[in-house]
Amino acid sequence: MALPTVKSRVFCAAGAILMIALAAASLFVGKYPLTLEGLLSGDVMQLRVFWTLRASRTAVGVIGGFALGAAGFVYQTVFRNPLASPDVIGVSSGASAGAAAGILFLSGAAAVTASAFAGALAAVVLALALSSLDRAGRNGTIVLAGIAVHALAQTALMCLKLTADPERELASIEYWIMGSLNGISGYSIGVNLLLCLLCVSALFLLHRQILLLSAEEGEARMLGADVGRLRLAVLLLATLAVSCVVSLSGLISFVGLLAPHGARLLTKRNRVGTMLLGGMLGSILLTGADILARSVSSTELPVSIFTSLLGAPFLIFLIIRGRQRA
Numbered sequence: 491m492a493l494p495t496v497k498s499r500v501f502c503a504a505g506a507i508l509m510i511a512l513a514a515a516s517l518f519v520g521k522y523p524l525t526l527e528g529l530l531s532g533d534v535m536q537l538r539v540f541w542t543l544r545a546s547r548t549a550v551g552v553i554g555g556f557a558l559g560a561a562g563f564v565y566q567t568v569f570r571n572p573l574a575s576p577d578v579i580g581v582s583s584g585a586s587a588g589a590a591a592g593i594l595f596l597s598g599a600a601a602v603t604a605s606a607f608a609g610a611l612a613a614v615v616l617a618l619a620l621s622s623l624d625r626a627g628r629n630g631t632i633v634l635a636g637i638a639v640h641a642l643a644q645t646a647l648m649c650l651k652l653t654a655d656p657e658r659e660l661a662s663i664e665y666w667i668m669g670s671l672n673g674i675s676g677y678s679i680g681v682n683l684l685l686c687l688l689c690v691s692a693l694f695l696l697h698r699q700i701l702l703l704s705a706e707e708g709e710a711r712m713l714g715a716d717v718g719r720l721r722l723a724v725l726l727l728a729t730l731a732v733s734c735v736v737s738l739s740g741l742i743s744f745v746g747l748l749a750p751h752g753a754r755l756l757t758k759r760n761r762v763g764t765m766l767l768g769g770m771l772g773s774i775l776l777t778g779a780d781i782l783a784r785s786v787s788s789t790e791l792p793v794s795i796f797t798s799l800l801g802a803p804f805l806i807f808l809i810i811r812g813r814q815r816a
Contacts, residue, residue: 495757495759495761495763497756497757497758498757498759498761498763498764498766498767499763501753501756501757501767502763502766502767502770505767505770505771505774506770508770508774509552509770509773509774509777512773512774512777512778512781513548513551513552513773513777515781516544516547516548516551516777516780516781517540517544517545517548518544519781519784519785520539520543520544520784520785521784522539524536524539524540524544541676542675542676542677543674543675543676545676546674546675546676546679547671547674547780548777549679549683550671550674550679550683550735550738550739551671551773551776551777551780552773552776552777553683553686553687553735553773554683554686554734554735554738554739554742554776555745555749555769555772555773555774555775555776555777556690556769556770556772556773557686557689557690557731557732557734557735557769557772558576558732558735558742558745558746558749558772558776559745559746559749559750559753559768559769559770559771559772559773559775560690560693560694560728560731560750560765560766560768560769560772561576561690561693561728561729561731561732561746562574562575562576562745562746562747562748562749562750562768562772563749563750563753563764563765563768563769564693564700564724564725564728564765565578565725565728565746566750566751567700567701567703567704567760568700568703568704568721568724568725569632569633570704572751573747573805575746575747576728576729576732576746577636577640577746578632578633578636579613579614579617579618579632579635579636579639579725579729580613580614580616580617580636580637580639580640580643581610581613581614581729581732581733581736582610582736582741583613583639583640583643583644583647584609584610584611584612584613584614584639584643585606585607585609585610585613585733585736585737585741586606586609586643586647586666586667586741587609587613587643587644587646587647587650588605588606588607588608588609588610588612588737589602589605589606589609589663589666589667589737589740590647590650590651590654590663590666591605591609591650592604592605592606593654593659593662593663593666594650594653594654594659599673599675599678600677600678602666603678603682603737603738604737606666606736606737606740607682607733607734607737609643610729610732610733610736610737611730611733613639613640613643614726614729614730614733616635616639616642617632617635617636617638617639618632618635618722618725618726620635620638620639621634621635621722622718622722632721632725650663651663665740665792666740666741667740667741668740668741668792668794668795669739669740669741669742669743669792669793669794670739670740670783670790670792670793671738671739671780671783671793672783672784672790674738674739678738679738682734682735682737682738683734685730685731685734686730686731686734686735689727689728689730689731689734690731690769692727693724693727693728693731693765694762694765694766696723696724696727697762697765699720699724700724700765701760701761701762702720703717703720703721703724704760732746739793740792740794741794742776742793742794742797743794743797743798743801744794744797744798744800744801744802744804744805745772745775745776745797745801746772747801747804747805748771748775748797748800748801748804749768749769749771749772749775750764750765750768750771751804752768752771753765753767753768753771754768775797775800776793776797778796779793779796779797780793782796783795783796
């Protein structure tokens with residue numbers, strides 16, 4: 491497998507610098523003012539805000555955005571579809587239904603996070619189980635299974651909304667669905683981020699197999715790949731990583747679509763360096779959007795507003811570009 495080109499290395503280095511700069515800015519941007527002098531002098535309140543809120547929120551922005559970007563690369567490569575994203579398997583709809591159930595029947599942010607993760611994981615397992623019934627292991631089967639699971643999860647979500655208190659619980663459900671890093675604290679992210687890091691690390695270790703899946707199935711089988719099992723394993727790892735992020739942040743639109751596409755437009759390749767750059771662009775998008783969400787208005791806005799402002803025009807661009815090539 492070819493090593494990253496000089497161009498890929500340059501873009502990855504630039505992406506790393508920008509990602510670190512945004513992460514540093516994220517630590518100090520917010521309603522409660524933090525200063526480097528105050529932190530170094532040992533100000534108790536500033537240190538508590540820094541470690542409990544800002545550091546954990548920045549970690550989710552950087553690691554979560556990287557996971558969304560890398561997972562988007564995996565989906566687009568495996569499905570050989572430029573519009574594929576983690577939502578294909580129903581992870582977002584499953585997490586939404588799980589979060590709604592947590593808001594209605596449980597108490598506490600940690601319980602809602604766990605419930606959202608359980609809903610996303612259940613949707614993934616169901617979609618992969620349905621697709622495994624097709625012994626030929628065709629790409630279209632997992633897409634159809636994801637559509638079916640999405641429909642089931644949306645039905646469950648609508649039923650839960652009907653039973654919610656319109657003034658309190660329904661508003662909480664809708665705000666979670668819009669996506670935000672507000673409310674994330676150091677007490678609730680440990681297990682999720684650890685599992686997310688393990689899944690993303692495994693995906694990079696399997697990057698050769700992922701690129702092999704981008705070839706025609708006949709060619710991949712001739713090279714000795716067990717296409718069906720390999721595809722299921724890779725998709726499960728990618729979707730688990732996304733589930734960990736979504737269960738913490740709510741639904742974040744377009745990051746998994748924008749980041750890998752941006753990486754390919756810059757590098758003109760589909761290699762492990764492109765996957766790494768896609769992850770970095772995901773971090774940049776999510777962290778930058780979160781900084782804007784808490785700084786442009788007196789009240790904090792949902793992160794998906796800013797990712798959608800970028801994502802919707804980019805999606806239109808991809809559609810027009812595809813029609814021109816056809």
